[in-house]
Amino acid sequence: MKILVTGAGGFLGAAAVRALVARGDQVIALDTQLGAFGPDDAAPGLTLVPGDITDMANVAQAMVTHRPDAVLHCAAIVGVLSSLGSPINVVRVNVEGSLNVFESMRLAGVTRCIHISSEETYGAFQADRIDETHPQNPVMPYGICKVAVEHLGRTYRDLHGLEVINLRTSWVYGPGLPRNRIPKNLVDAALAGRELHVPWGADTAIDHTYVDDAVSAMLCALDRDAFAHDAYHVASGTSATVREIVEIVKSLVPGAKLTVGDGPLRFNDGLVMVRKGALDVTRAGKEWGWHPKHDMRSGLAAYVAALRAR
Numbered sequence: 213m214k215i216l217v218t219g220a221g222g223f224l225g226a227a228a229v230r231a232l233v234a235r236g237d238q239v240i241a242l243d244t245q246l247g248a249f250g251p252d253d254a255a256p257g258l259t260l261v262p263g264d265i266t267d268m269a270n271v272a273q274a275m276v277t278h279r280p281d282a283v284l285h286c287a288a289i290v291g292v293l294s295s296l297g298s299p300i301n302v303v304r305v306n307v308e309g310s311l312n313v314f315e316s317m318r319l320a321g322v323t324r325c326i327h328i329s330s331e332e333t334y335g336a337f338q339a340d341r342i343d344e345t346h347p348q349n350p351v352m353p354y355g356i357c358k359v360a361v362e363h364l365g366r367t368y369r370d371l372h373g374l375e376v377i378n379l380r381t382s383w384v385y386g387p388g389l390p391r392n393r394i395p396k397n398l399v400d401a402a403l404a405g406r407e408l409h410v411p412w413g414a415d416t417a418i419d420h421t422y423v424d425d426a427v428s429a430m431l432c433a434l435d436r437d438a439f440a441h442d443a444y445h446v447a448s449g450t451s452a453t454v455r456e457i458v459e460i461v462k463s464l465v466p467g468a469k470l471t472v473g474d475g476p477l478r479f480n481d482g483l484v485m486v487r488k489g490a491l492d493v494t495r496a497g498k499e500w501g502w503h504p505k506h507d508m509r510s511g512l513a514a515y516v517a518a519l520r521a522r
């Protein structure tokens with residue numbers, strides 16, 4: 213297959229590009245930042261295309277020139293905090309940029325897009341475990357933009373025959389994660405022998421997805437002939453509290469000096485996070501036969517092992 217990957221230079225995009233190239237697919241890797249790819253990545257199947265999804269001419273040219281079989285749409289400004297810091301830019305990149313991707317697909321006659329959406333589209337979870345039918349009431353610009361893109365995808369499906377499939381993933385972690393995250397911060401501190409106290413959040417339970425599982429789901433979705441739904445959870449299917457994550461990391465890195473304070477998890481500036489929980493992955497399991505390999509413990513073990521191997 214020939215796949216155009218937007219956001220190809222990012223955490224998930226680059227991991228997906230490498231997996232696609234490794235299995236022999238042709239990949240058009242589009243991003244404003246392609247520094248993730250070095251000489252070791254050079255392969256006949258990989259074409260790097262510096263491009264900005266907010267620039268319609270850039271995206272349309274890439275789409276018309278390469279006419280991929282499918283688009284894996286990962287480009288975005290990512291995260292709740294980033295979206296609070298620059299909401300206008302988030303609307304421009306995440307919504308307007310996605311619209312440029314859909315519009316370019318329409319012009320080039322490309323129909324399938326796998327869009328990486330998020331559990332942030334739900335806002336506060338109404339239960340400890342939710343499935344894809346849970347109401348979407350996002351509370352932050354990031355989640356609101358993701359819902360907008362999901363709906364725009366449906367409009368392009370109804371008006372122009374596009375097939376936009378939304379993979380709603382949870383907090384993805386693993387080697388290469390560029391942002392502060394609970395598991396990354398804890399694992400980095402533990403391996404460096406640094407003390408770390410996370411000031412709050414001990415009892416907050418979150419579904420964390422190991423990067424390899426996210427990538428295997430993206431490939432699985434790209435390989436499917438048809439979909440019964442347009443949204444699927446891609447997650448571990450389990451949730452772990454921050455207290456449990458601390459204990460797991462301490463068991464993986466003996467001597468690690470990690471502690472966590474009580475109360476709900478807050479973002480860096482003190483903003484309280486809405487209720488989270490586990491994402492039910494039954495739909496992808498039943499329809500595609502995709503199952504996550506990692507729960508929190510085995511994912512953290514894989515993460516620590518990968519960092520130690522470096």
Ligand SMILES: NC(=O)c1ccc[n+]([C@@H]2O[C@H](COP(=O)([O-])OP(=O)(O)OC[C@H]3O[C@@H](n4cnc5c(N)ncnc54)[C@H](O)[C@@H]3O)[C@@H](O)[C@H]2O)c1
Pocket residue numbers: 218219220221222223224225242243244245263264265266285286287288289290291305309328329330331381382383384385390
């Ligand atoms: N990582 C997670 O925990 C997570 C969870 C849920 C959903 N997602 C979604 O998965 C996708 C990938 O996330 P990630 O973790 O790899 O993030 P990332 O920040 O590592 O990668 C995003 C990439 O998009 C690129 N990009 C940003 N603006 C662009 C533009 N205007 N034109 C072209 N490229 C642009 C960036 O340069 C970056 O390489 C995003 O859509 C994100 O919302 C990620």
